[in-house]
Amino acid sequence: MAPYQYVPLDANKNQIRILSLLPGSHEDPIRISISQISFDPPERNDQETFLSDERFREIQDKLPETWSAYRTIEGRPIFGCEPDGQPVHISWQPPESASEGAFDEFMNIAEREEFEPAFEAVSYTWGALDTTLAIEVVDTLSPTTTAGTLDVGPNLFEIIHHLRLPEDARTLWIDAICINQQDLVERSKQIKNMRDIYAYARRVIVWLGPSSEDSTLALRTLEHVGKQIEFTICDTFMPAPDCTETQWWDYEERLPLASGALEAVLNLIQRPYFERLWVKQEIQFSSEASIMQCGDMAIRWYHMRRGLIRLPREMTALPRLNSVSSWTKIRIADRTAHRLKMGDIETLFDIAAECKCVDPRDRIFAILGLLPASLAQRIHPDYQSPVEQVYLQAFLTILDFTRRFSRIGCVGGKAGMRNRPSWVRDFTQSYIDNYWLQDGNLASGHSSSHTSFVAPNQLHMQGVYHGEITAVSSPLTGSATANYLAFCELVSVSLPNKTKNECLDIYTWVMTEGQLHERWPELVVMPPSGEAKAIVQQMCDGKEPDVPDVYREWFSETLMDQQQRGIIFVTSTGCIGCASPTVRPGDKVSIPLGSREPILLRPKTSDNAVQHHQVVGISYIHGLMEGQAILGPISVPWRMVIETITPVTIEFRNSQTGEMTREDPRLDPLPHDSRWVKIEKKDETRSPYAIQHYKHLDTGQVLTSDPRLLPEALRARGVNVETFILV
The missing domain is CATH 2.20.70 (Ubiquitin Ligase Nedd4; Chain: W;)
Known part of the structure; x- marks a missing residue:
């Protein structure tokens, strides 16, 4: 038969295609019809499930x-x-x-409008496309008349077989069929509809693949656990109103699961579906009726997502979880289940970098529906634009929107794509494969970025210079003993006055990147520095560390992970830090305004003798992660702490009085004649931390940063704010 010829969609009617899967037995050839409908869902509302x-x-x-x-x-x-x-x-x-x-x-507030005509949307993994199978497309008005054939991949062919009903037609939306994949202009335009297609489908059918020996056990386990608990938008567990296991909501409780249940769940979440990037958006906007199907068995997504969020705590005891790869699979599945549609922008782009897609442009386009509407509308999908240009324009748009020079930009590490400025992140590389940092840092205080773009590849960035790298260790390995010896040797040569206890203390803070109870006082899963030092000391002595169960996840995700990547370095100012193995002596330490981490730069002289810099990557530097390079040290008895309420809040605690405040004690009060006042305003940038807004009474300008940290205000304090030219 001749190939099916798509009828162009009418842009004036905002059309999409839906397909009708005609009934048949398993042995019958697959037959579908394709029709075009106007698609006019309600205007997007990011606050659809929120009250003020x-x-x-x-x-x-x-x-x-x-x-x-x-x-x-x-x-x-x-x-x-x-x-x-x-x-x-x-x-x-x-x-x-x-x-x-x-x-x-x-x-x-959570009720959604019903869309007509009703259809089901399919979420699945495309799989290998080196071989294809033909399905027959019939005329919509005359099912006995053939309109041509479509070639689909083996995975989709199998899905359609499982979804076909013996006696009734089934109305579906499937991307590989309902979008003309050969028409790049149509693909670019249809990206804007993807979020709403899955949001207004009657339900989403997630196809995890054919059944396996333990897939039924995995689904039953996830379903049973998910029926016992509720999970809130504030990231807290509670018992489900109709639960039978009244204590399973308690994250500290070990669950008495059937033998092999956790292994079965781990096998299930390592299926390709969870690594696919597009599915993050597809499942996030699905209705509560949506299902996860494996072979002929299906459970509600509502229950499965709760099981996926609850069970990582149980998996810490599995012997297979000694590798970063295994933890990455668990983290990806866990993130798939969390509330990404209101998640912070940095996390969304981390997910985009670590998940899989066919076209590298999709690392931007596939998460547009998850971004704030006011940001998403500024990014225009274009599959005809070079990948490097897509990444550059996306970064500049995000930088202008958030005013934060964050890890959305270059995180450092591998060389990456050609023709890409060093300050633009290469989303074809997972941040896991590069050097990355845990949360909890505020290197430039509550400041915002001040940058300007000079075509074709320069970014002028204002910030503070804080010395250069003078010595580096050999790359860290999986041996804690070898790592600590290399650290001690480096420090003994560069900073000979450091005592053994000081070295162990700094080493612990650097290797854990500040993921300790002193910084996160509400999280009992993080040990105080004293207990962490004891665990580190045992590892450095070559002993099996005695890690209490409550710290097991912290140990695996933080300490074990960090010691297998990066290098230790010493700066000309006497600071010790950790960064990508690509760092070398002579690299500069900069604290860009609007950045939560120090950025390492490599000087590069241009033809006109103006010094340019290449971005080497982000770094953790002990003593610089709380704004010390800009505002100086935090005086005793104050300490910066992180409150894990929603949104996460960085505060300052007085250990003597118990006072808690968001006001940085290093800053003087705003002058009465400054004309800046605090205002309450919803944070549209979805910063990972709570933001205080300020408004200028004369100009009406609104800041998402502290006006006392504007470049001119800092210069008035005597801070040497420089402009770095990044290429």
């Missing part, structure tokens, strides 16, 4: 004293009675004592 903070406080005030209101990860309202801080009663309905109609607004 003020309105939510009003909801809380209407509840009895021992009751609280929450929202599940999907935005569904849920109520809890917690007289002693422990959930006693969890309900989908407000308490009977509540006034009638008092919670109507809250109860209706």
